Amino acid sequence: MSGMIHVVGTADTKGEELAYLRDLIVAGGSAARIVDLGTREPTIPVDVAAEDVAGCHPDGASTVLGGDDRGTAVAGMGAAFAEWCRRHGDQVTAMIAVGGGGGTSIACAGMKELPYGLPKIMVSTLASGDTAPYVGTSDIVMVPSVTDIAGLNRLSRVILSNAAQALLGAVRNPAPEATNDKPAIGLTMFGVTTPCLTAIGEHLRDRYDCLVFHATGTGGRAMERLLGQGVLSGLVDITTTEIADLLVGGVLAAGPDRLDVVARSGAPWVGSVGALDMVNFWAPETVPSAFEGRQFYHHNPNVTLMRTTPDENTEIGRWVGQKLNACEGPVRLLFPEKGISALDTEDGDFWDPEADAALFDALTETLNDTSRLVPLPHHINDDAFAKAAAATFLELMDD
Missing domain, CATH: 3.40.50.12030 (Uncharacterised protein family UPF0261, NC domain)
Structure with missing residues (x-):
């Protein structure tokens, strides 16, 4: 997974948007893979299955998947994805996520564990409100989705494309290595x-x-x-x-x-x-x-x-x-x-x-x-x- 841009979201409800983002990134010349954070069957092929992410939960995948309570599943998948990012963060070149309320909570829980400076963009229905619970002390860039994330449309395509191009720009043009060797x-x-x-x-x-x-x-x-x-x-x-x-x-x-x-x-x-x-x-x-x-x-x-x-x-x-x-x-x-x-x-x-x-x-x-x-x-x-x-x-x- 070295050198990969990770496209993250719930592939059971946001599959069309995730595939669109992946295709934009690949068309831009970068390798990309989709990480599924959903709790039901994905609607598109994914590269990292929800079961693999859920398996990082300290109490096992069964704590996250298979239950009937959505709130419990969202919280559990958030904790699992945070641990997934801690384990695999060194293999992530950049990360872009898309989500509504639950998806934003899950994706940001993981992105907050990634290093400062590593490009990370969250396209969210919540991005124009109080983002403090999602961003915390991290450098996640929050992009308002404007429309709900419920299938592609003439506006969401533009918003997602702009977010993908911004991420590609950050990946292709990294900040110069620090020359300051002072503590x-x-x-x-x-x-x-x-x-x-x-x-x-x-x-x-x-x-x-x-x-x-x-x-x-x-x-x-x-x-x-x-x-x-x-x-x-x-x-x-x-x-x-x-x-x-x-x-x-x-x-x-x-x-x-x-x-x-x-x-x-x-x-x-x-x-x-x-x-x-x-x-x-x-x-x-x-x-x-x-x-x-x-x-x-x-x-x-x-x-x-x-x-x-x-x-x-x-x-x-x-x-x-x-x-x-x-x-x-x-x-x-x-x-x-x-x-x-x-x-x-x-x-x-x-x-x-x-x-x-x-x-x-x-x-x-x-x-x-x-x-x-x-x-x-x-x-x-x-x-x-x-x-x-x-x-x-x-x-x-x-x-």
Whole structure:
């Protein structure tokens, strides 16, 4: 199967579309094979049978096939295909899938297991909605099918052809091999901590390839996934705002396993409390009624920020402290005493020394080793803070 483009979907219901995609790819000069993710008899010949995929399920193919409950079958085939991709990913040159609700869920479960940079396109009836559950932290390209995927028509042929040609273009014209042999590190940034991270990058770029991640929930998860895979050598995790969203109920939440990979890897970690003064919501009308009367800042018509309270910051500080207590590797948490975001300044909308003090006190009380907590008499966006963060990271990396 080396060098193959894999065309993926449920061949019991989407056979015509799968065959069309395969023929387009073959006509474009690339080898292709169809992987069946269906749970019933396929309507076209396939190269990888659904039974072979289902057999990768940890509880066997019978868990996936032969039952009467469609939801159970879809979930089971998704888990099986994820394992299939883990086992056979090195034999996949690129992947294109087509599906409705169930097919999208199954195909994306597998594609998320493929390496970053490997071309992967999902043509889906769900692609114009909330795609986060399907894309996750991967680089899957979602293409709206526009019409339902229920047989070829004058529009679906164009949509599928464009998707196939896009995939062929990526395969034929791969990105140049990286010439940067510097070790890669991860940095977290938000709009309200941009000056800090920009300056830190300038201080570290001579020695490290700096990969900056937007702290939007998926950004932190992607960064930690790369750390776990050994792609990143360490983290400058200045903007931990995703934790506030996790604990208070915002829309850009970290997962409950945030920082766990730092403990498992033992990698150097220099972090801070960047933007923990805020919880993120979408447009004002989307803010839950439970937060009525709170202090808000309207970042733009679609993003609403809410100031964290002293009690919330106490909870956040304890949570972070407990996570860092589990880390046996070199970690330092730098605390900017003059403000933790661009809004947290003496004349800023979120200036609240009491709330910031509650965060610092909770960290102090929770950390087993308070030498890991380093208070600095700067604002987070002061150049002096950025210099201290960069110097601390270099010190930990050199130890």
